[in-house]
Amino acid sequence: MQTIRVETPSARYDVFVGSGLLRSLAPRIERIAGRLPRRIFVLTSPEIWALWGKALSESFPEPPLALFLPAGEKHKNLVNVEKMARQMIAAGGDRSSLLIAFGGGIVGDVGGFLAAIFMRGIRYVQVPTTFLAQVDSSVGGKTGVNLPEGKNLIGSFHHPLAVFADIGVLGTLPDRELRSGLMESIKAGIIRDRTLVRFMEEHVDDVLRRDPKALEKVIAASVRMKADVVNRDERESGLRMILNFGHTLGHAIEQVTRYKALLHGEAVGWGMIAALHLAKKRGTISSRQGERLESLVYLYGPLPPLKLRPGKLVAASGSDKKNTGGVRRFVLPVGIGDAGVVEDVTPAELESAAAYMLARAAERHA
């Protein structure tokens, strides 16, 4: 097991990465919270609960009460948050209650947000069950739900008491989701950890056949990178921006395809291909570095095909809520293991990067 400390001005907690965490959850929570809260709720999906609910419950003196959120972005909304808050009240939930967010990124975001606003904030822990949630969304305190107008437009910063990333739970994760999640690890390596880049290049087979040691290594390194960035910039004012590497066009792809055709990591994978091209053009990475990193993305593919027009993607990227005041921020890798933010990327450059990406997508699915 590896333990990564998250330490921001407003919170301090640990992310545990390892095997067997699920079955020892109650004593672990007890150690951190002082004692087990009287009322414990688990926000989860019916699918995860069917597979892993028994394992999670068995260490608790009485089983936590499950609140179910159906799978899919369309259920990530305020109506469901209200519904679950009412279930908590009906079951005697109060300010001393604890919530366990047990599922993928959506469950984590909704669970964190529910904990943030239930009686003005209760404690919660994250038990992410997808690779993506383990390396990314469960760390950093961002919580939220969608509006019809866009994703995560409603939310809070609310840190968990702890994050328990159990490698074992990934055993039932569909292959496509694993590969998609690994894109965020590739991102982590590119922007901040060249050792991780090297490890992922050299252990493709181990990682993809879910060797626990290899997974623990990749997940812990990814979490360490994110925690390190979050620790220095909790509220996303500066450094935290670099976590958006690959996300400008990644989000644009998701928007244009209405979040239906690609998984988040897959869209980020393509977004990184585009961003690497722009970085090569600008000379922040060499051609050789660019090719090496592009190959790494493909090693953990396949990425789904894209049939889009570059102009449409560029237009969609402008509506990214992270662009405050109309400035178009863009993250570029600097060599391997570093990155910076530029604000002067032109629509033409963005369009050229999108065109490059779409050409690669066409080649690979010809």
Place this chain on the structure above:
Amino acid sequence: MQTIRVETPSARYDVFVGSGLLRSLAPRIERIAGRLPRRIFVLTSPEIWALWGKALSESFPEPPLALFLPAGEKHKNLVNVEKMARQMIAAGGDRSSLLIAFGGGIVGDVGGFLAAIFMRGIRYVQVPTTFLAQVDSSVGGKTGVNLPEGKNLIGSFHHPLAVFADIGVLGTLPDRELRSGLMESIKAGIIRDRTLVRFMEEHVDDVLRRDPKALEKVIAASVRMKADVVNRDERESGLRMILNFGHTLGHAIEQVTRYKALLHGEAVGWGMIAALHLAKKRGTISSRQGERLESLVYLYGPLPPLKLRPGKLVAASGSDKKNTGGVRRFVLPVGIGDAGVVEDVTPAELESAAAYMLARAAERHA
């Protein structure tokens, strides 16, 4: 004008109390925020906007966009928060936008909550238009909405950039609302400010005919008391509990009457009568002090009649969400200008206090 500083671990801002604040709002916000945000929204009620919208708007280069929340507790819900968030998105709101909560306590609570969760938190200012909101709900960072199961069960702690309590706006406040709000000032005096008690005893007429100097004095003293308590105990773990003086049975009255028969301050007024009785019985105040303070409550009455059974009130008081872990906390004045929290009040004592209060209510409306 008086300025009261609120300073907690997570925020530092000023509460301005005085005349003419409304008409100079834009330059005041500009001074505090550095510059006027590109998009400014005003959450308000149609009634307040009709009376004071022009005065508020005139100092802004372009008028802020009004979002309307109809009056009444039943509109204080998540559905309306979502509706207004969508209006903000449609009007180009982003993370740099600013919200002005311009109305009574409900508008302040909903506005603060909307600001807390819109894009994970934007800046806002409070411009309270009722006496109660000026002395109480606009200070302290508590925001929230109701669930069908109870009030303020959903919410956040989110502090404003500043609070502007304009005495002039109280000119259109119905008399009953003024008297109701003054109950919170009496509370402030009893638990922490004997000078305020004396002032309110000696200036009943000035205050009730809304003499600006007298109002400014009472409001500023009330805000100073609350700010002082909030500064020491932002998250309501200990000291902040004393602000609940009169609220245990006050809330019970509101619940049993379904928040329809009495204004909040009126219920607190009766709740203080009951709490003063309990304090006399326990000897934390003398009989003479008890009578003096009870008279002060009546000086700012009349309080509406109550036709309830004591047992029902005691039962309702048990469901107060502030009673965590089943302990029944109760605030008792200690002399005049001090208070403490006890945890051993028995149901019999509570019932006797409720019976005393109901007897007074019957006498006064015989």
